[in-house]
Amino acid sequence: MTVLEAIQKSADFLAKKGVESARLNAELLLAHQLKLPRMKLYLNFARTLTPPETDGLRELVKRRGLREPLQHITGATAFCGHEIAANRHALVPRPETELLAELGWQFLQGRPALPNHLASALDFGTGTGCLAIALAAKCPTAHVTALDISAEALVLARQNAVQNQVAERMEFLQGDGFAALAGNHGDSRGRSPHRFDLILSNPPYIATAEIATLEPEVRDFDPRAALDGGVDGLDFYRRLAAEAKAFLKPDGKIMVEFGDGQAAAIQTIFETEKWIVEVVREDYSQRARILVAKSSSSSSS
Ligand SMILES: C[S@@+](CC[C@H](N)C(=O)[O-])C[C@H]1O[C@@H](n2cnc3c(N)ncnc32)[C@H](O)[C@@H]1O
Incomplete structure (x- = not known):
C-alpha cells in the first residue's frame, strides 16, 4: 500500500466512524507513524509502506475509529x-x-x-x-x-x-x-x-x-x-x-x-x-x- 492509498483508506474508515475531519486525522496519524511532518507526506505519496508501518498505522486508525482523541494517540498537542x-x-x-x-x-x-x-x-x-x-x-x-x-x-x-x-x-x-x-x-x-x-x-x-x-x-x-x-x-x-x-x-x-x-x-x-x-x-x-x-x-x- 502506498502513502496515498493508506491516507485514503484510513480517511474512509474514520469518516464511517463519525470522526470529524477524517482526512486530516488520517494524515496526522500516518505522519505520526512514519515520524514525519505531515507536509512531507505530500512528497512521498508513491512510497510503499513497509509491513510494520502498515500494521502500526492500522492500530492507530483503529484507536481513532473508537473515537480516542487524536492527541491521546499521538501523545501531544x-x-x-x-x-x-x-x-x-x-x-x-x-x-x-x-x-x-x-x-x-x-x-x-x-x-x-x-x-x-x-x-x-x-x-x-x-x-x-x-x-x-x-x-x-x-x-x-x-x-x-x-x-x-x-x-x-x-x-x-x-x-x-x-x-x-x-x-x-x-x-x-x-x-x-x-x-x-x-x-x-x-x-x-x-x-x-x-x-x-x-x-x-x-x-x-x-x-x-x-x-x-x-x-x-x-x-x-x-x-x-x-x-x-x-x-x-x-x-x-x-x-x-x-x-x-x-x-x-x-x-x-x-x-x-x-x-x-x-x-x-x-x-x-x-x-x-x-x-x-x-x-x-x-x-x-x-x-x-x-x-x-x-x-x-x-x-x-
Ligand atoms: C476544564 S479543565 C481545564 C484544564 C486546563 N486548565 C486547560 O485549560 O486545558 C478543568 C481542570 O480543573 C480541575 N479541577 C476539577 N475540580 C477541581 C477542584 N475542586 N479543585 C481544583 N481543580 C479542579 C480538573 O482536574 C481539570 O484539570
Whole structure:
C-alpha cells in the first residue's frame, strides 16, 4: 500500500466512524507513524509502506475509529507554540483557551517590576499545565502556581513544565480549589500568604446532565473532573467569585473561561460577589467566552 492509498483508506474508515475531519486525522496519524511532518507526506505519496508501518498505522486508525482523541494517540498537542503532552489524566487543551493565556500574559507583562517582587499568577484547575506554562514562558520573571484536584494531572503538568523549561518558576499544588493553598498557613488572622497578581481559570463548566450528550472524544476520554461543573455547570464560577478575592492582590485580576451561552449567568455571579467586571471577551467565532474582573476594592485598572 502506498502513502496515498493508506491516507485514503484510513480517511474512509474514520469518516464511517463519525470522526470529524477524517482526512486530516488520517494524515496526522500516518505522519505520526512514519515520524514525519505531515507536509512531507505530500512528497512521498508513491512510497510503499513497509509491513510494520502498515500494521502500526492500522492500530492507530483503529484507536481513532473508537473515537480516542487524536492527541491521546499521538501523545501531544500544541498550545501557544508549546508542545504539551496529553493523556487520559487531563483535558486536551483546546485552541480557544489560547486566548485566555494571551490575555493573562499581556496583563502580567504590564505589572510593574519591583525589586524582590515577582509577578505571580495562579492557574486554578491546571490540567496539562498548558495555561500556566504559557504564562511562565511569556513572562520570564513571573512565578506561576498550578493547582489541580487531580494528582495525575499534576504529574503531567509538571512534566510539561520541565519539557518547556519553565518548571523552576512554577509550583504545583494538589487539592480541592483554594484549599490546596491552605498548607502554607496564613497569618494569625487567617490571611493567605498567597496573593496573586492574576488568577486564571478554565474550570469544568459542563452541566452534569449534558456530559452524556457530548462527542465520544470528550465524553469518554476527557476526565470527568475536568468537565463536570455541577447541575447547571456554574459551580466553579460560584466558588471562584466567592473565594478568589482572598488570594488576589488588591489590584489583581481574575480571568475565567466559560462555555458558550454562559456569559450572562457568570457575569451575574461575579457582580453579586461585588467584582467589577471589566470585559467579557469573545473567541474567534464571536462567542463570549472569557470574563475579566477585578476586586471592587481595587484602585487601578
Ligand atoms: C476544564 S479543565 C481545564 C484544564 C486546563 N486548565 C486547560 O485549560 O486545558 C478543568 C481542570 O480543573 C480541575 N479541577 C476539577 N475540580 C477541581 C477542584 N475542586 N479543585 C481544583 N481543580 C479542579 C480538573 O482536574 C481539570 O484539570
